Amino acid sequence: MSWQIARDDLPDLARGATLLGTGGGGDPYIGKMLVEQVLGEGSITILDPDELADDLFVIPTAQMGAPTVMVEKIPAGTEPSLSLRILEEHLDRRAEATMPIECGGINSMIPLIVAAETGLPVVDADGMGRAFPELSMETFAVYGVHGSPLALAGERGERVIIDTGDDDRQMEWLARAITIRLGGVGHIAEYAMTGADVRRTAVPRTLSMALALGRAIRVAREEHRSPFDAIAETLSSTLYCHMRTLFEGKVVDVDRRTTEGFAKGVARIVPVDGGDDELEIRFQNENLIALRNGELVAIVPDLICITESESAEPITTEGLRYGQRVRVLGISTPDLMRTPEALAAFGPSAFGLSERFVPVEELIPGEN
Amino acid sequence: MSWQIARDDLPDLARGATLLGTGGGGDPYIGKMLVEQVLGEGSITILDPDELADDLFVIPTAQMGAPTVMVEKIPAGTEPSLSLRILEEHLDRRAEATMPIECGGINSMIPLIVAAETGLPVVDADGMGRAFPELSMETFAVYGVHGSPLALAGERGERVIIDTGDDDRQMEWLARAITIRLGGVGHIAEYAMTGADVRRTAVPRTLSMALALGRAIRVAREEHRSPFDAIAETLSSTLYCHMRTLFEGKVVDVDRRTTEGFAKGVARIVPVDGGDDELEIRFQNENLIALRNGELVAIVPDLICITESESAEPITTEGLRYGQRVRVLGISTPDLMRTPEALAAFGPSAFGLSERFVPVEELIPGEN
Known part of the structure; x- marks a missing residue:
C-alpha cells in the first residue's frame, strides 16, 4: 500500500x-x-x-x-x-x-x-x-x-x-x-x-524500515525504555532480523583520511572500566569489519553500527571522536545480499579484505 | 577550393x-x-x-x-x-x-x-x-x-x-x-x-600548411637543399610568416615527468663545440618558453620547434634524448592567436609563466 x-x-x-x-x-x-x-x-x-x-x-x-x-x-x-x-x-x-x-x-x-x-x-x-x-x-x-x-x-x-x-x-x-x-x-x-x-x-521496504527504526529509537527514549530493545524489536519483523551487541566501550583511537574520494581508516574501542578487551573497526566510508581482540565478530555486508551507549543515537564515521561512549551493533542483512554474486560485488573481497563472510548470527549465536 | x-x-x-x-x-x-x-x-x-x-x-x-x-x-x-x-x-x-x-x-x-x-x-x-x-x-x-x-x-x-x-x-x-x-x-x-x-x-588552412611544410622539408632533402630554407619559404606565404633560429647545439639534459595527465619538464641545449651558451626550454606537453642564457627568445603561443640539425626532422618532447644535435626554431603565430583574449586563454600566464608575451620577430629582429 x-x-x-x-x-x-x-x-x-x-x-x-x-x-x-x-x-x-x-x-x-x-x-x-x-x-x-x-x-x-x-x-x-x-x-x-x-x-x-x-x-x-x-x-x-x-x-x-x-x-x-x-x-x-x-x-x-x-x-x-x-x-x-x-x-x-x-x-x-x-x-x-x-x-x-x-x-x-x-x-x-x-x-x-x-x-x-x-x-x-x-x-x-x-x-x-x-x-x-x-x-x-x-x-x-x-x-x-x-x-x-x-x-x-x-x-x-x-x-x-x-x-x-x-x-x-x-x-x-x-x-x-x-x-x-x-x-x-x-x-x-x-x-x-x-x-x-x-x-x-x-x-x-528499506525506506519504511529506516523510518520505523528512527521512530522506535525516539519513542523508546521518550518512554524511558531501552532504545536498543526497540531497535531489536523493530528489526525482528523485517528482512534484517538478527541484532547483536558486538561491544560496549569508549573510542580511544580514530585514524581517518579522506583519500581518492573516500574516507578510509580505523577506529579502536576499549571497555570504559579498563581491561584488555578491544574492538577494532575498519571503514571505507562505511564500517567494513569488526574484530574483537583480533577475532571476527561482524563483516560486510552485515551492518556494523556504532551508536551512543545510552541514547542509541547512531554515529557516523566523520562523527567519531576520542572518548565517546558507544555500543556497537551487528545487524544481519537480507538473504539477497548474501548470495555468492552479492558477496562478489560488496562482500569482504570487494574491499580488499582477506576474511571470508560469515553471518553475524553465526559469529555470535543468540536467541533472535 | x-x-x-x-x-x-x-x-x-x-x-x-x-x-x-x-x-x-x-x-x-x-x-x-x-x-x-x-x-x-x-x-x-x-x-x-x-x-x-x-x-x-x-x-x-x-x-x-x-x-x-x-x-x-x-x-x-x-x-x-x-x-x-x-x-x-x-x-x-x-x-x-x-x-x-x-x-x-x-x-x-x-x-x-x-x-x-x-x-x-x-x-x-x-x-x-x-x-x-x-x-x-x-x-x-x-x-x-x-x-x-x-x-x-x-x-x-x-x-x-x-x-x-x-x-x-x-x-x-x-x-x-x-x-x-x-x-x-x-x-x-x-x-x-x-x-x-x-x-x-x-x-x-592549418592542415594544408602542415602538409606543405612536411612536403617542403622532404623535397628539400631530396634535392640536397637546406630544409630550413624550405620551411622559411613555405611559411612566408602563410599567417605564420616569421621564422627565427633560436639555437643550434646538442641536448644535454631532459627532465620529463608524466603527471596529472601531462608530460611536464625542461630540456637544456648547449653548443656542440662547447662554450657557455645554453638554451633552456620548458614544456607542458608542448614547448612553452625558450630562454637563451636566461634571456627570453620565444614564448607561447609562438611556436618553439626542436628539429634535427641536419634533416630538420621535428622532435617531440617524448623523443628528446641526451646528445641529439638540434636546431631550435621560433615561428610566429597568426594575429588572431595574439589578441589579449587569445593570450588570456593560451598565452604565458595560462601556463603559470610570469614572462609577458613578446612576438618572436620582436625578440629576434630579422628580415622576414
Whole structure:
C-alpha cells in the first residue's frame, strides 16, 4: 500500500538512515534540511514495491562523494533534480518514480528532495540495503540491472553522462573521477529500471524500515525504555532480523583520511572500566569489519553500527571522536545480499579484505 | 577550393604536423598508420573554410591525453568515430564535416580517421593553430564557440558526455579526469559549430600548411637543399610568416615527468663545440618558453620547434634524448592567436609563466 511521508517524519527517517548508514552514507541531517526546505507542509507519496506496475519507469537518484566532504559542502539543492532531468533527456523518457540507490545516510533523503521538487513518488526500496562506498555495489547490478547510463550534475550546473555498458565498476571509476574534480560531491541519477526490475533486484521496504527504526529509537527514549530493545524489536519483523551487541566501550583511537574520494581508516574501542578487551573497526566510508581482540565478530555486508551507549543515537564515521561512549551493533542483512554474486560485488573481497563472510548470527549465536 | 588528401600525402602531413606540434600534440606517425589502415587507396575531401556553407554542421574530433602515454597506448581505431557518433546522438544532429581542434601532432590525423570511416569531409582549419595541452586553449572558445557538450569515447566502448556550459576550463578539468582514468588517452568530439562559426573563430588552412611544410622539408632533402630554407619559404606565404633560429647545439639534459595527465619538464641545449651558451626550454606537453642564457627568445603561443640539425626532422618532447644535435626554431603565430583574449586563454600566464608575451620577430629582429 502506498503511504505518505511528511516533514514530521524526517527526523526519525534521518536517525534510522544514519543507523543503516553503518558509519557512512553521508550525514542525512543535511539532506533532511534540504527536504524540509522544498517540501514545506506538503507530503511525498511512497510506493510499495509489490504494487508497482511492471512497466513503471523508475530513475533512482543519489549523491556521491566522501561523507567527510558532504558535511562541509552543502548542495545548492537543485542538483538532485537536475541529475534526474539529464538522464530523462538522455533516455528521452520521463521518470514515473524515483528511488534510493542506498537507504543508509544522506541517500535516503536525496530521492525525497527530487520527489518534493518534481511531484514524483518514491519507491520504498533501494539497491544496497544499507550504505556502501561505491556505485557498483548494488543489488540492482548483482541481479542484472546496470547503472549506465549515469547522469551526474554539479553545483555549477555541470552535466555529465557516463555510459560504460554493463561494466558498473568502470562506471563507478569514471564517475568518481568527476566527483573528485567537482570538489568531492556530485549528484547522480542511474540504474534506471522498470517496476518489474525493482521487484526482481531491489532490497524492499528499506525506506519504511529506516523510518520505523528512527521512530522506535525516539519513542523508546521518550518512554524511558531501552532504545536498543526497540531497535531489536523493530528489526525482528523485517528482512534484517538478527541484532547483536558486538561491544560496549569508549573510542580511544580514530585514524581517518579522506583519500581518492573516500574516507578510509580505523577506529579502536576499549571497555570504559579498563581491561584488555578491544574492538577494532575498519571503514571505507562505511564500517567494513569488526574484530574483537583480533577475532571476527561482524563483516560486510552485515551492518556494523556504532551508536551512543545510552541514547542509541547512531554515529557516523566523520562523527567519531576520542572518548565517546558507544555500543556497537551487528545487524544481519537480507538473504539477497548474501548470495555468492552479492558477496562478489560488496562482500569482504570487494574491499580488499582477506576474511571470508560469515553471518553475524553465526559469529555470535543468540536467541533472535 | 576543396582538395583531396590521399595515402601518399600522409607522411608529409605527419612531418609537418609534428613541427606544428612544438614538441607535443602526440606522435602523428601512429595516427598516420591508423589513417592508412582505414583509408586504403581512397581519398578524403578537404574543405577550404572560405567555401563552407554558413549553416554547415561541423563536429571537430581529437584525441586527448599525455603524448608519452599516446605512444604506448595505441587506439583500437574505432574510438574517434564513436566520439563523433555519441555527440551526434546527444545533439540529435548529424555532422556534415569534421575538423581538427589542433593541427599539431596526432590531432592532425584523428579527423582523417573519422573522415575515412564515415565519408565526411574535413575542414582545413583548427582551433589551436599548433598544439596546446588543454581543451580550453582554442581560438574557438576565445571567439565565442564553446566546447560543450563534449563527447568522449574510451577503448572499451565507454561513452561520456560532459556539458559545462560556456566554462571550457571546467570542461577540460572534467574530461582530463576521465582520460586519466581511462589509462591516459581518450577520444573526443567537441566544439560543434557551423560553417560561419569556423570562419569567425578558427585558424584557417592549418592542415594544408602542415602538409606543405612536411612536403617542403622532404623535397628539400631530396634535392640536397637546406630544409630550413624550405620551411622559411613555405611559411612566408602563410599567417605564420616569421621564422627565427633560436639555437643550434646538442641536448644535454631532459627532465620529463608524466603527471596529472601531462608530460611536464625542461630540456637544456648547449653548443656542440662547447662554450657557455645554453638554451633552456620548458614544456607542458608542448614547448612553452625558450630562454637563451636566461634571456627570453620565444614564448607561447609562438611556436618553439626542436628539429634535427641536419634533416630538420621535428622532435617531440617524448623523443628528446641526451646528445641529439638540434636546431631550435621560433615561428610566429597568426594575429588572431595574439589578441589579449587569445593570450588570456593560451598565452604565458595560462601556463603559470610570469614572462609577458613578446612576438618572436620582436625578440629576434630579422628580415622576414
